[in-house]
Amino acid sequence: MNATVGDRLLVHGHVVGQRNRSGEIIEIRGPDGGPPYLVRFDDGHTGLVYPGPDAVIEPR
Template sequence: MHASKGDRLVVHGRTVGQEDHVVEIVEVLGPNGNPPYRVRADNGHETIMSPGPDAVVDHRKASGQG
């Protein structure tokens, strides 16, 4: 998995009816774009994530990014 600051991380719901969780990558902490990532949710909460196989990087920049 490779990501850059401003990319979106999409964690797919694990059960039927569970929505995807989308967060913005605000800092890449691993070497060469690899996890872990500091991410920010829509509500402003930040955390550090090492995404699993149920996550994908959306390289389109998050809204508000240039």
């Protein structure tokens, strides 16, 4: 999984009733565009994310 700053990270809920989360990648800390990513989520909080198989990157 590779990304660039400005791409969107979508994390699908994997438990019944859990909603999807999405946010903008604001920093890439791994080599060659790899994780971990610093993400500003749509609800306003920022977090360091190591995306799993339930995550998708949307190019900007």
